[in-house]
Amino acid sequence: xxxxxxxxxxxxxxxxxxxxxxxxxxxxxxxxxxxxxxxxxxxxxxxxxxxxxxxxxxxxxxxxxxxxxxxxxxxxxxxxxxxxxxxxxxxxxxxxxxxxxxxxxxxxxxxxxxxxxxxxxxxxxxxxxxxxxxxxxxxxxxxxxxxxxxxxxxxxxxxxxxxxxxxxxxxxxxxxxxxxxxxxxxxxxxxxxxxxxxxxxxxxxxxxxxxxxxxxxxxxxxxxxxxxxxxxxxxxxxxxxxxxxxxxxxxxxxxxxxxxxxxxxxxxxxxxxxx
Numbered sequence: 001x002x003x004x005x006x007x008x009x010x011x012x013x014x015x016x017x018x019x020x021x022x023x024x025x026x027x028x029x030x031x032x033x034x035x036x037x038x039x040x041x042x043x044x045x046x047x048x049x050x051x052x053x054x055x056x057x058x059x060x061x062x063x064x065x066x067x068x069x070x071x072x073x074x075x076x077x078x079x080x081x082x083x084x085x086x087x088x089x090x091x092x093x094x095x096x097x098x099x100x101x102x103x104x105x106x107x108x109x110x111x112x113x114x115x116x117x118x119x120x121x122x123x124x125x126x127x128x129x130x131x132x133x134x135x136x137x138x139x140x141x142x143x144x145x146x147x148x149x150x151x152x153x154x155x156x157x158x159x160x161x162x163x164x165x166x167x168x169x170x171x172x173x174x175x176x177x178x179x180x181x182x183x184x185x186x187x188x189x190x191x192x193x194x195x196x197x198x199x200x201x202x203x204x205x206x207x208x209x210x211x212x213x214x215x216x217x218x219x220x221x222x223x224x225x226x227x228x229x230x231x232x233x234x235x236x237x238x239x240x241x242x243x244x245x246x247x248x249x250x251x252x253x254x255x256x257x258x259x260x261x262x263x264x265x266x267x268x269x270x271x272x273x274x275x
Contacts, residue, residue: 002230006031009085010229011078013065013122014092016043019141019186021050022222023089028056030226035078037063038092057082065092065118075125084133087229088126090119090163091141095156108155115159116166123170127179135178137234139225140167142183144241147248148258151266171236180234184225187244188215216240 010027014020016038024034028051036051038044041062048058059081063074078085093115096107119140130136146164149157164183171181224240239245251258 003232005226005230007033008087009033009035009078009082010087010089011035011037011075011085011126012089012091013037013063013071013074013118014141016040016047019218019221019225020089020091021047022218023091023225024048024058025050025054026219026222026226027229028052028054028058030230031055033057033082034059035074035081036060037065037074039064065090065121066113068121071118071121071125075122075129079129085126085129085136087137087139088122088130089139089141089225090122091139092118093141093159095153097152098155099152100154103155111155112159112162115156116162119163120166123166127170127174130179131177135180137180137182137229138167138170139229140164140181140183142167142185144185144187144239144244144248146183146185147252148262151262152269168236182228182234182236182238184221184238185240185245186216186221187241 005027010024010032012020012024012027012034015024015034015036017040020038021036021043024036024047027034034048034051034056036044036048036058037060039062041060044060044062048060051058059077061074061077063070065071075085075088094111096103096111098107123138123140126136126138130138140163142164143157143160145153145157146160149161164185167181167183174181221240224238228234228238251261
């Protein structure tokens with residue numbers, strides 16, 4: 001059974017590009033009211049125009065999830081502009097390409113501040129609104145890396161595993177409240193994500209650890225997410241790649257195989273110039 005999303009309100013962080021922007025546009029195509037948050041005002045407004053062109057209503061607001069006041073204002077502005085908050089998608093985040101030993105404390109704490117604590121801020125601002133309204137749906141952008149951490153992406157994977165853990169606990173804690181919680185687990189996606197990872201690492205390009213045949217585009221991921229939103233009984237997790245889900249389920253059931261596979265990734269990364 002599915003529900004009509006027309007007129008429903010969603011607030012999305014990290015909505016200026018990539019998966020966040022794609023979800024915003026897909027929501028617009030369903031006739032939803034979308035509040036887009038991010039740090040790049042110009043790109044946010046461009047994404048908002050795409051939402052409206054698709055058939056939705058949009059409002060763009062600069063929001064840095066590292067800042068309590070920004071996130072609180074983001075949710076308050078959603079209520080002010082559209083009068084409700086039916087869905088919130090904690091999507092803002094970035095990646096770091098470096099070995100565990102090379103990642104400095106400053107870099108490690110910074111990525112947790114954005115990816116993990118940014119998500120916590122969104123949850124803490126949005127859930128009380130949903131509880132007061134008698135229901136809502138929290139979506140959290142984790143990753144396939146939440147289950148198996150690739151070499152050179154250890155700190156990024158740790159933030160994704162932490163998001164998944166928070167999502168699982170919150171899901172149980174919302175029992176009987178009408179608030180649903182879904183974690184999203186994309187594989188490598190064709191967005192600017194890896195370009196930014198490479199720039200942060202001072203490299204022209206960084207390997208993704210995902211075969212090109214399994215790499216997905218943001219529009220596909222967005223459709224999977226919005227389909228889950230429309231279900232009357234939303235799934236606890238969304239895996240846009242069924243093949244990745246099955247493969248990860250298999251190797252996590254057999255840790256020696258997972259360890260062997262990650263050592264293979266490490267050797268391949270080294271062969272491609274990673275140090």
